Amino acid sequence: MLALGFSSGLPLMLVFGSLSFWLREAGIDRTTIGFLSWVAMAYSIKFLWAPLVDRLPLPLLTRALGRRRGWMLLAQLGLIAGLGGMASSDPDTSLTALVGFALMVAFCSATQDIVVDAFRIESAPEEMQGALAAAYQAGYRLGMMLATAGALAIAAWAGGDSGYNPVGWQTAYLCMAAAMTVGVVATLLAREPRLNGERLALESLPTLARLRHLPAPLQTLLMWGYTAILCPFKEFFDRFGTRALLILALIASYRIADVVMGVMANVFYVDMGFSKGEIATITKVYGVIMTMVGAAAGGVLIARYGTMRILFAGAASVALTNLLFALQASVGHDTTLLTLVIAADSFSAGVATAAFITYLSSLTNVAFSATQYALLSSMMLLLPKFLAGFSGALVDAVGYETFFLICCLSGLPVLALIAVARR
Numbered sequence: 001m002l003a004l005g006f007s008s009g010l011p012l013m014l015v016f017g018s019l020s021f022w023l024r025e026a027g028i029d030r031t032t033i034g035f036l037s038w039v040a041m042a043y044s045i046k047f048l049w050a051p052l053v054d055r056l057p058l059p060l061l062t063r064a065l066g067r068r069r070g071w072m073l074l075a076q077l078g079l080i081a082g083l084g085g086m087a088s089s090d091p092d093t094s095l096t097a098l099v100g101f102a103l104m105v106a107f108c109s110a111t112q113d114i115v116v117d118a119f120r121i122e123s124a125p126e127e128m129q130g131a132l133a134a135a136y137q138a139g140y141r142l143g144m145m146l147a148t149a150g151a152l153a154i155a156a157w158a159g160g161d162s163g164y165n166p167v168g169w170q171t172a173y174l175c176m177a178a179a180m181t182v183g184v185v186a187t188l189l190a191r192e193p194r195l196n197g198e199r200l201a202l203e204s205l206p207t208l209a210r211l212r213h214l215p216a217p218l219q220t221l222l223m224w225g226y227t228a229i230l231c232p233f234k235e236f237f238d239r240f241g242t243r244a245l246l247i248l249a250l251i252a253s254y255r256i257a258d259v260v261m262g263v264m265a266n267v268f269y270v271d272m273g274f275s276k277g278e279i280a281t282i283t284k285v286y287g288v289i290m291t292m293v294g295a296a297a298g299g300v301l302i303a304r305y306g307t308m309r310i311l312f313a314g315a316a317s318v319a320l321t322n323l324l325f326a327l328q329a330s331v332g333h334d335t336t337l338l339t340l341v342i343a344a345d346s347f348s349a350g351v352a353t354a355a356f357i358t359y360l361s362s363l364t365n366v367a368f369s370a371t372q373y374a375l376l377s378s379m380m381l382l383l384p385k386f387l388a389g390f391s392g393a394l395v396d397a398v399g400y401e402t403f404f405l406i407c408c409l410s411g412l413p414v415l416a417l418i419a420v421a422r423r
Helices: 002-014 018-025 030-044 050-055 061-065 067-087 091-123 126-159 166-179 181-189 198-210 216-240 243-253 256-271 276-305 307-331 335-362 366-388 391-398 400-410 412-422
Strands: none
Touching: 002 018, 002 067, 002 091, 002 126, 002 166, 002 181, 018 030, 018 091, 018 126, 018 166, 018 256, 030 091, 030 256, 030 366, 030 391, 050 091, 050 366, 061 067, 067 091, 067 166, 067 181, 091 126, 091 366, 126 166, 126 276, 126 335, 166 181, 216 243, 216 366, 243 366, 243 412, 256 307, 256 335, 256 366, 256 391, 256 400, 276 307, 276 335, 307 335, 307 400, 307 412, 335 366, 391 400, 400 412
16 A cells, blocks of 8 residues: 555646646746646546446456456556656647646546555455555655655756756656556555455345346446446435535535645745755655654554544644745745745645545445545545636735635634534
């Protein structure tokens, strides 16, 4: 799970954070960068093709590796190809091609997330999910750090630390494509989980009886659609009833504060006068350390105090760290303060995400793990990423200090939802 978490976290920031840095250095305006962040909306609509990933076998890969590992490998090979395409592009001369390859990366990355989440849920019982979530989150954050600090360091080394040189960024993205081999190796070495199909069989029996008058091929097609598409959603709402709406509202708002802020984070660093080398060094050393500490602490705290309490504490800390970024905006270029800000932000994000992954996993029926988890995690990102598209225009309108204050306040409603859900 550590290695697969790394493989999942790496591409996210390459179409979300580092891409914003690259575009800003190339002279793209903040409003355009904000709207281009909608490339990452693929993560928010992955539930649309999750039923295919959940049930559709791949002709050669499924037979050789199994259902989960076959889809994982296909997604990872697509990621390597997409990152290679981004490495061959330049926003100055081929912005459309760069965005097209970024869309490919986002789609393949979202597909990989669908399969890895299902693999994690199916590979261990519920009491182990907190530990698996902590390991996955540690790997995920390491992948994100390599995609930010590592990419910046490589871009600075290959293209210079001042001014814009496309060669630096192209070299960085080529190296990130090579780093995806970590996920490929993990997929090849992993064991395919054994899925208990009893629940699926029980859900299918009543419908099967009603379809017997139809031709056999049509029966097969309709049964596949019922079990792959309708059953996961029906089972979720049958199990939770009216509480499902509260759960979905909590999930939809949990990450608004950090996702909206995240689009502008690297743009903010550039505008504050920090060099690629400074950002890479600070995030690589302090960010990685505090992320690992936060993810580990999250796993321990969940086991000690329960998921909902840590979910609340994580959401509160993530919202409050936006005030530190507001302080940084008022101070300006200060590497000591930035180190403290990134350390606090990384620690709180590690705790919050470990708790959130555990919470989402607890809501999932193992018979429909890929589709249900994709639905829940899509809900997690749909509203935040949509709002994040307007972040550049908001910064232009109100400035960075007010922007970070708004991000902090946007995290407060979720605290009330968690309190109600806990009761």
